[in-house]
Amino acid sequence: MSRVAAITSSFILVIAIASPLKAQIIHGFIMNDEGEPLADVHVAVENSAVSTVSNESGLFRLQLENGSQESVSLLLSRIGYQTDFIKVDLSEPQSKPLTITLKQKIYRSEAVVVTATRTQQDIENVSIPVSVVTGEEMHKTGSMRLSDILSEQTGMQIVSDHGTGVQIQGFDPDYTLIMIDGSPVIGRTAGTLDLSRISVRNVEQIEIVKGPSSALWGSDALAGVVNIITKRATEELSGGITTRYGKNNTLDLSGDFSLNKFGVNSHIFGNLNSSAGYRLNPGVVSQTVPEFNNVTIGYRGDTRLSDQFEISGNIRWFRESQQNRSIVNNQSGEAELLNSDNFRSDFMGSGEVKFTPANRFNLTMSWITNHYGTESELSFAATDQLYSRSAFNQTFNQPEFKAAYRWSDSQKTLAGMGAIFEQVDAERFPGQPSFTTQFLFTQHSWSLSQNFEVTGGIRYDSHSEYSSQLSPKISTRYRVSDWIQFRASAGRGFKAPDFRQLFLDFTNTTAGYSVFGSSTVVEGIERQRTEGAIDQILIPLDSLNEIRAESSWALNTGFDIDPTPNLRFRMNLFRNNVSDLIETAPVARLTNGQSVFTYFNVDEVYTQGAEAEFRLRFAEQIDASLGYQYLDAQRRVERERILQDDQGELVQQTNVSFEPMFNRSRHSGNFSIFYESNNGWGANLRGLFRGRFGLFDRNGNGFVDSNELEPGYTVWNAALTRRVGKLATIQAGADNIFNYININQPFLAGRLWYAQVSISF
Amino acid sequence: MLNLKIIPIIILAAAFVFTGCSDSTTGADDAPVSEIDIKTVENLHAPFDRENPGSTPFVYFNLRTGEIVDAAEAESDNWDIGFRGTSIIINAGSSGPGNAGVVMIDVPFDEVSIAPSEGYRQDSADEPAITGNGGWYTYTGNGNPPRAIISHDDTTIILKTADGNHFAKLNIMSYYEGNPDYGTEEFANFQTRPASQHFTFKYAIQLTEGLRELK
Numbered sequence: 001m002s003r004v005a006a007i008t009s010s011f012i013l014v015i016a017i018a019s020p021l022k023a024q025i026i027h028g029f030i031m032n033d034e035g036e037p038l039a040d041v042h043v044a045v046e047n048s049a050v051s052t053v054s055n056e057s058g059l060f061r062l063q064l065e066n067g068s069q070e071s072v073s074l075l076l077s078r079i080g081y082q083t084d085f086i087k088v089d090l091s092e093p094q095s096k097p098l099t100i101t102l103k104q105k106i107y108r109s110e111a112v113v114v115t116a117t118r119t120q121q122d123i124e125n126v127s128i129p130v131s132v133v134t135g136e137e138m139h140k141t142g143s144m145r146l147s148d149i150l151s152e153q154t155g156m157q158i159v160s161d162h163g164t165g166v167q168i169q170g171f172d173p174d175y176t177l178i179m180i181d182g183s184p185v186i187g188r189t190a191g192t193l194d195l196s197r198i199s200v201r202n203v204e205q206i207e208i209v210k211g212p213s214s215a216l217w218g219s220d221a222l223a224g225v226v227n228i229i230t231k232r233a234t235e236e237l238s239g240g241i242t243t244r245y246g247k248n249n250t251l252d253l254s255g256d257f258s259l260n261k262f263g264v265n266s267h268i269f270g271n272l273n274s275s276a277g278y279r280l281n282p283g284v285v286s287q288t289v290p291e292f293n294n295v296t297i298g299y300r301g302d303t304r305l306s307d308q309f310e311i312s313g314n315i316r317w318f319r320e321s322q323q324n325r326s327i328v329n330n331q332s333g334e335a336e337l338l339n340s341d342n343f344r345s346d347f348m349g350s351g352e353v354k355f356t357p358a359n360r361f362n363l364t365m366s367w368i369t370n371h372y373g374t375e376s377e378l379s380f381a382a383t384d385q386l387y388s389r390s391a392f393n394q395t396f397n398q399p400e401f402k403a404a405y406r407w408s409d410s411q412k413t414l415a416g417m418g419a420i421f422e423q424v425d426a427e428r429f430p431g432q433p434s435f436t437t438q439f440l441f442t443q444h445s446w447s448l449s450q451n452f453e454v455t456g457g458i459r460y461d462s463h464s465e466y467s468s469q470l471s472p473k474i475s476t477r478y479r480v481s482d483w484i485q486f487r488a489s490a491g492r493g494f495k496a497p498d499f500r501q502l503f504l505d506f507t508n509t510t511a512g513y514s515v516f517g518s519s520t521v522v523e524g525i526e527r528q529r530t531e532g533a534i535d536q537i538l539i540p541l542d543s544l545n546e547i548r549a550e551s552s553w554a555l556n557t558g559f560d561i562d563p564t565p566n567l568r569f570r571m572n573l574f575r576n577n578v579s580d581l582i583e584t585a586p587v588a589r590l591t592n593g594q595s596v597f598t599y600f601n602v603d604e605v606y607t608q609g610a611e612a613e614f615r616l617r618f619a620e621q622i623d624a625s626l627g628y629q630y631l632d633a634q635r636r637v638e639r640e641r642i643l644q645d646d647q648g649e650l651v652q653q654t655n656v657s658f659e660p661m662f663n664r665s666r667h668s669g670n671f672s673i674f675y676e677s678n679n680g681w682g683a684n685l686r687g688l689f690r691g692r693f694g695l696f697d698r699n700g701n702g703f704v705d706s707n708e709l710e711p712g713y714t715v716w717n718a719a720l721t722r723r724v725g726k727l728a729t730i731q732a733g734a735d736n737i738f739n740y741i742n743i744n745q746p747f748l749a750g751r752l753w754y755a756q757v758s759i760s761f
Numbered sequence: 762m763l764n765l766k767i768i769p770i771i772i773l774a775a776a777f778v779f780t781g782c783s784d785s786t787t788g789a790d791d792a793p794v795s796e797i798d799i800k801t802v803e804n805l806h807a808p809f810d811r812e813n814p815g816s817t818p819f820v821y822f823n824l825r826t827g828e829i830v831d832a833a834e835a836e837s838d839n840w841d842i843g844f845r846g847t848s849i850i851i852n853a854g855s856s857g858p859g860n861a862g863v864v865m866i867d868v869p870f871d872e873v874s875i876a877p878s879e880g881y882r883q884d885s886a887d888e889p890a891i892t893g894n895g896g897w898y899t900y901t902g903n904g905n906p907p908r909a910i911i912s913h914d915d916t917t918i919i920l921k922t923a924d925g926n927h928f929a930k931l932n933i934m935s936y937y938e939g940n941p942d943y944g945t946e947e948f949a950n951f952q953t954r955p956a957s958q959h960f961t962f963k964y965a966i967q968l969t970e971g972l973r974e975l976k
Binding site: 284702 | 911949
């Protein structure tokens with residue numbers, strides 16, 4: 001409210017200055033529906049060359065060439081808003097400033113995104129496919145964890161593999177970088193970063209970039225980037241609590257508190273989340289999702305020390321414990337029940353200093369430190385005796401130095417350098433391996449006109465354990481007219497070999513085979529040779545090539561069409577050519593007849609498809625959307641086959657083909673309708689469709705055959721909201737209303753009802 | 762626990778060959794008659810204890826009789842093929858005194874109509890003639906179903922018996938008890954997956970010596 005007062009007072013000031021200048025001057029104030037001043041609105045006088053742009057307070061001032069006309073028409077345009085004409089009568093001196101309200105287009109455009117270019121940019125002006133999920137949407141859908149909300153986005157398929165991950169453009173979860181406020185989240189199990197670790201209760205928005213973004217973000221940003229932007233204190237004092245209770249004894253309790261005083265913005269957040277879990281397979285002693293409880297605590301703060309210095313910091317801590325059961329066969333072949341206790345914790349901290357010595361120039365220094373750890377304990381249920389214990393710890397440190405320079409209104413450059421120090425501590429990686437990456441990146445954006453922009457960038461990563469990576473990217477957007485905009489981008493992404501692929505030193509004592517990482521294989525085989533265990537070396541050790549990162553070249557192109565202010569159609573076509581995928585292959589034979597394996601770059605894959613989204617608003621109260629993705633993901637398969645000729649004699653044949661990959665649905669889509677009344681009621685219905693997909697390899701040939709397809713399914717979710725008074729909102733909802741259960745889709749718990757109360761001030 | 766069932770189906774395919782042919786110089790009795798015996802063996806238990814390999818000898822099988830042969834007869838021609846865990850041996854080369862031989866072809870069992878005349882391999886200390894992973898099965902590792910031995914339904918093992926006189930074709934149908942469907946959650950889950958080391962296989966043997974016809 002105080003801001004409005006400030007604006008009003010600045011008006012009075014403007015009026016006082018403007019009034020003696022009579023009719024040759026037009027001045028005014030432009031705001032949006034909610035009364036917020038609008039900057040960067042282009043104000044042009046029709047049939048003349050006179051134009052200007054509104055400033056940060058939404059104010060503009062136009063000086064006309066001559067005063068002979070009786071009236072002029074002003075054309076007001078801004079990206080994301082409906083273009084408006086107003087007629088200004090010049091016959092009388094303008095006594096007060098014009099107040100103009102611009103209406104937003106359907107696709108909400110207040111979203112400023114940072115993930116696409118590492119600079120704040122209006123989503124409409126970004127030349128690569130970016131979508132934003134707002135905090136409001138997460139609230140309306142009752143989302144608790146990151147996996148809940150991502151499952152409802154077009155082109156995002158939730159999949160389960162040692163955790164709940166997301167498949168983007170046909171890539172496994174391994175290939176998507178997940179960040180919180182620009183800091184990478186670490187701690188993957190079998191490549192999957194479990195999205196249920198991340199609470200989305202204090203989230204301002206989630207930015208999703210599809211297509212490779214290694215040119216800015218380095219490793220893992222091969223399929224895309226999901227960046228979670230947490231809330232930042234904007235008002236002097238605000239806060240709220242949200243509590244949700246639902247089936248499976250699931251409780252979620254969140255609170256946040258913001259203080260913006262004495263020049264310091266502080267936001268504190270806490271979340272408790274627990275559930276009894278559930279079981280989809282009654283024949284198994286283990287629960288599908290175990291009983292768990294977790295806690296997340298976060299702080300985000302920033303302050304301006306002077307006109308030139310700003311500092312900010314971010315801390316987030318998470319800890320979870322899980323209880324489950326499993327069985328093991330003892331030496332006499334009898335099954336014994338085990339209790340398992342698993343713990344995982346995640347600490348993320350970052351600090352940043354921003355120095356702005358000149359108007360067009362700033363320097364940023366930052367440090368990110370992350371720690372992820374798991375502990376697992378199995379003990380016999382009958383005797384409570386310990387069966388096994390294991391621990392895994394991973395640390396990540398990244399200092400970075402970044403500079404941004406704006407050459408002119410149309411050209412800006414970003415450049416940075418830094419290093420990443422990583423260490424892992426687990427039994428399978430002897431000697432606590434540590435490794436270093438050094439990187440350099442630069443990016444240049446050039447706006448040839450307001451409607452045409454080109455951005456190019458490149459990043460160089462030099463790693464201590466695998467080949468250096470050069471990741472370029474170029475993107476462009478072209479707004480043909482007010483209602484249509486095209487964009488296209490091409491770039492390279494990579495994913496660093498993981499710990500196993502680099503450092504594994506594992507010998508299966510019962511089966512007798514060994515697996516080494518690419519950094520440990522030479523040493524490991526030498527060791528086995530001195531022990532006399534090596535029978536034959538299949539590939540000379542000195543000819544083993546340095547392992548390369550898995551990489552991809554990708555092309556994304558698409559357009560936005562806004563035929564009316566209430567309708568948007570967005571489409572993106574993609575193609576990814578992936579090479580150097582890492583697989584194991586034997587490198588030596590042991591005297592016991594078993595093999596020694598290590599990792600090689602062998603596989604090739606391509607994925608291509610199209611993503612389309614309609615958004616429609618009617619009667620200002622209803623927002624509907626329809627999304628669809630077509631996906632074609634194929635893997636290169638080389639088969640040497642021995643066949644027979646007419647006489648039955650042997651013939652050898654080699655054929656290479658591309659064959660469909662498992663767990664990819666050719667068709668997927670979603671539907672949603674949100675209704676918001678003026679009297680405090682709200683309701684929504686969302687449907688998620690997943691088409692047929694291959695799951696089990698029945699014949700072991702490594703690709704999907706027509707008899708290996710599982711049926712598709714649709715899940716419907718709904719929620720009803722009622723605002724009570726000024727502060728409280730109550731919500732009741734049900735996810736998976738028709739109780740679709742598929743034992744192969746463990747993240748679908750069956751029908752889940754819940755009730756939620758939130759209070760905010 | 763040996764649960765062995767043998768289903769013999771005798772096909773006398775060429776029973777009518779004699780009819781028109783009565784040339785005294787060749788003699789009707791000399792014309793080789795194709796006589797093929799098709800059998801399915803279910804749940805042949807062939808355990809392997811890695812800790813103590815001596816306690817789990819190979820399970821030896823005679824394709825000609827369709828019966829399991831006692832391990833005491835390992836040094837004879839009385840067996841053709843042996844099973845232990847995922848290892849399959851033949852009675853030849855480093856594995857036995859016989860003259861067995863093997864070729865593996867990527868043709869489904871039912872489509873194999875004749876055995877090749879050459880190309881037969883014998884077991885060596887380095888490598889068995891019946892290749893394991895990538896041969897008669899694929900080990901799925903981290904795939905789905907995980908850590909499973911998936912037998913290849915389109916791989917056929919063509920054998921010469923230990924006496925060197927008969928040709929046979931064989932397909933391993935399953936390594937798991939009850940020949941389960943690999944495409945189920947029940948199989949994917951270790952807690953409900955049937956026991957391994959139980960072979961189900963089908964084979965067709967040419968009973969007439971020297972004839973290569975298998976269909």
